[in-house]
Amino acid sequence: MVNPLFQVPGIVSGRALGLIFVVVLAILVYYYMSSGKKIYIRRVPGLDAIEEAIGRSAEMGKPVVCSFGIAGGGFDYWTMAGLAILSHVATLTARTGTRLIVPTGGSDASLIVRPVAEEIVRTAYLLEGKVEAFDSNDLPFMSGQQYAYTGGYIGILQRTRPASVIMTGSHASEAMNIAETSNAIGAITITSGSYISNVAALACASDYILIGEEAPAAGAYLSKEPPLRASIRAQDIYKAVSLILIIGGLILMTAGSDIVVRLLVS
Amino acid sequence: MSSFFKSKTAQLTIMILSFLAVFVPYFIDVPAMTTFSTKLMTITAIVSAFTLLLALYSQFRRGYTFIQKRKRGWIFKAYMMISIVLMLVFALFGQETGPYNWAMYAIITPLSSVNYSILVFYMASTGARAFRARNTRALLLLITGFIVLFYQAPLTGAFFPQLTPVALYFTGTFVAAVAKMFLISVTVGAIVFGMRVLMGKETTILGFTKEEAS
Numbered sequence: 001m002v003n004p005l006f007q008v009p010g011i012v013s014g015r016a017l018g019l020i021f022v023v024v025l026a027i028l029v030y031y032y033m034s035s036g037k038k039i040y041i042r043r044v045p046g047l048d049a050i051e052e053a054i055g056r057s058a059e060m061g062k063p064v065v066c067s068f069g070i071a072g073g074g075f076d077y078w079t080m081a082g083l084a085i086l087s088h089v090a091t092l093t094a095r096t097g098t099r100l101i102v103p104t105g106g107s108d109a110s111l112i113v114r115p116v117a118e119e120i121v122r123t124a125y126l127l128e129g130k131v132e133a134f135d136s137n138d139l140p141f142m143s144g145q146q147y148a149y150t151g152g153y154i155g156i157l158q159r160t161r162p163a164s165v166i167m168t169g170s171h172a173s174e175a176m177n178i179a180e181t182s183n184a185i186g187a188i189t190i191t192s193g194s195y196i197s198n199v200a201a202l203a204c205a206s207d208y209i210l211i212g213e214e215a216p217a218a219g220a221y222l223s224k225e226p227p228l229r230a231s232i233r234a235q236d237i238y239k240a241v242s243l244i245l246i247i248g249g250l251i252l253m254t255a256g257s258d259i260v261v262r263l264l265v266s
Numbered sequence: 267m268s269s270f271f272k273s274k275t276a277q278l279t280i281m282i283l284s285f286l287a288v289f290v291p292y293f294i295d296v297p298a299m300t301t302f303s304t305k306l307m308t309i310t311a312i313v314s315a316f317t318l319l320l321a322l323y324s325q326f327r328r329g330y331t332f333i334q335k336r337k338r339g340w341i342f343k344a345y346m347m348i349s350i351v352l353m354l355v356f357a358l359f360g361q362e363t364g365p366y367n368w369a370m371y372a373i374i375t376p377l378s379s380v381n382y383s384i385l386v387f388y389m390a391s392t393g394a395r396a397f398r399a400r401n402t403r404a405l406l407l408l409i410t411g412f413i414v415l416f417y418q419a420p421l422t423g424a425f426f427p428q429l430t431p432v433a434l435y436f437t438g439t440f441v442a443a444v445a446k447m448f449l450i451s452v453t454v455g456a457i458v459f460g461m462r463v464l465m466g467k468e469t470t471i472l473g474f475t476k477e478e479a480s
Contacts (some may be wrong), residue, residue, distance in 0.1 A: 012295050019293040022457060029461045074314065077456045080463070087470035111321040112314070120470055137337065141325055143346070145374060147381035173385060180388040183395075196445045201389060204396035212448050213455025219468050228467055231458055238454045242447075 002258060004266040017266045025238060032230035039230045046190055046208040047221050050085070053164035053188040054092045062163035063099035064089065065156065065187075067178075069169020069194070070106025070146060071113040077216055078194045079113055082169025083120055084219030089166055090124035094133065103156055105142035106149035106174070114141055150174035154181045164188040168215060171198070179205035213239075278466050285464060322350070410436055 008016045032039065057064045066089045068082030086102065093100040102121065104114040118139050125134040142152030154177060157165065165182035167175060167190070175191060175198055182189040183205055192210035193199035203209045210218070213235050220228040249260035270276055287306050291299040329347045333340045356366035399405040416422040417433030462468045 010295055012293055015293050025454070025457055026461055029458055030465075033462075033465070033467070077459055080468070081459060084468060084470055108318065109314075111325060112317050115321060115324055123470075136328065137332065145378060147378040150381060173382065176385055176388050176392065177381075180392055184391075196448045199448065201392060205388075205392045212451035213458075216452075216455035216459035219459070219470070220462060228462065231462055231467075235451075235454050235458050239451055242450045242454075246446075 002261050002265050005259065005262040006266050014265055017264060021238075025234060028234040028237060029231045032233050033227045035230065036227065037230065038226045039233050041221070041229050041232050042236070044210070044214050044217070044221055046192070046210040046214060047085075047218055049188070049190055049208040050089060050166060050222070051092065053166065053190060054089065054096060054098060056188060057093075057163035058096035058098045060163045063101050063160050064093050064164050064166065065101045065103065065160070065162045065182075066090075066166040067103050067153070067169065067171075068113070068117055069167075069171050070149060070174070071110040072107040072170060072172065074109040074112060075116075076170065078170035078192075081216040081218055082192070083113075083117060085166065085168045085215070085222070086117060087120045087124055088218075088222045090121040091128060094125045094128035094130045097130070097133065100138060101156060101160060101162065102139040103142055103149070103153045104139055105144060105152070106146050108144045110149075111141070111144060114139065146172065146174055150177050153178050157181050157185055157187070161185055162187050165190070167191045168210070168218070170194040173198075176201050176205060274466060278464070282464055285460075326350075 004014065004016075006016065007013065011019060054064055066086055068086050069079055071079045073079070090100055092098075100121065102117060104110055104117060118136055121139065122131070122134050122136075125131050140152070140156075142149040153174075157178070158181070162182075162185075165178070165187045167178060167182075169192070171178070171191070172195065175193075179189055179191050179202055188208075189206040190208045190210075191202045191206040192215040193202045194215070199209070199211060203211075214221075217232050217235060220231050223229070245260060245264070249264075252258075252260055284306065287299070288303050290296065291303045326347060329343045332343045333347075353366065353369065356364065356369060359365060361367060361370075393411075397404075397408045397411055399408050413429055414433050414436055416426065417429050423430065459468070
């Protein structure tokens with residue numbers, strides 16, 4: 001058992017540093033969002049490719065398939081990030097007059113998320129002045145069972161032959177079946193790996209992949225609004241801090257000091 | 267009243283208060299707040315169960331319209347609705363025995379297992395495409411892949427035990443390091459995403475247009 005480097009009275013033992021980290025991160029996000037500065041944000045190829053994929057679908061006159069995951073945890077942040085991407089995709093498909101198909105299902109909780117997704121897509125069409133082009137039957141509910149949903153999803157891909165498939169949110173093992181089918185029918189495949197065990201396989205099966213924090217950052221990145229995009233800078237700063245702590249801890253532990261470990265358990 | 271709950275201010279206020287009710291007792295030692303937080307989460311679970319009922323009702327209404335208009339594939343929609351009703355009725359007789367248990371273990375589980383096992387062919391197809399030694403890095407990846415594959419396969423693991431420490435080194439160092447970094451980046455991304463939601467900046471998922479949110 002490692003002794004914490006410091007303890008703060010009134011704070012739950014072992015959570016003081018976590019609290020400091022979260023509070024500082026919140027301040028950083030607020031600062032970047034309210035500063036009004038135009039900050040350079042690194043490009044995320046997976047998100048940039050969405051416009052290209054939809055443009056390709058529009059040119060070929062083929063549909064776009066976009067899903068927000070199986071929503072196993074209901075409205076968890078993966079699903080919410082997936083819905084943010086879906087909203088952007090729906091705006092672009094409405095603008096270009098491309099058919100959008102959103103296969104839903106895969107878990108019991110997905111029944112709750114589906115109406116929200118429908119509302120998001122409908123709103124996007126409404127804002128683009130194309131509400132008559134919206135068809136709620138293009139958001140079919142397959143099944144509450146993961147693999148029945150997968151079968152339905154693959155069936156849609158085989159029958160409609162979309163030019164692009166965008167899979168976001170929390171897809172589990174079924175992601176590989178879908179991504180590989182999408183690849184086999186020649187569609188541009190953009191996926192997001194929400195599980196580390198999925199990432200490597202999905203990277204092989206997809207044309208573009210969103211890894212780690214790239215999917216939750218999508219809403220801000222795609223908005224193209226400088227204050228929102230600036231919040232991504234806070235993420236990058238924290239990733240840099242984490243790297244410094246890992247490398248510093250590695251060097252210090254090798255040198256015989258456990259100060260970083262004690263700091264992290266504080 | 268409904269317009270009040272649809273307003274941005276009301277929704278954000280409820281969201282921020284709920285967030286604080288869970289966030290504060292996680293970090294700060296206030297027993298009364300911990301009790302409150304636990305009760306709030308129980309209430310949320312109950313409300314979610316009712317939401318599921320509402321979602322089911324909505325699904326049935328959509329399905330009914332679909333069948334009534336005899337749209338293409340209506341027969342599948344009818345099949346799904348009948349299946350849902352049957353499973354609901356079966357569940358009334360108990361889940362451990364009886365027709366519900368039979369449907370689960372004689373139909374749904376085997377079908378899901380078959381679908382899951384098909385995954386191996388998809389993995390093989392992806393692997394065949396991705397693992398081509400086009401350059402030095404791809405060759406290294408291919409060799410590493412084969413070492414880990416042979417280690418995982420029982421027979422080769424038994425015949426070539428010298429592969430075990432190499433494979434364990436790969437999985438215990440490189441894979442573990444990448445997994446940790448993935449976890450850190452996802453966590454930081456989630457916190458920043460949460461911040462934007464609480465600040466009312468993630469407009470679409472909150473159900474607002476940009477104009478309403480500003």
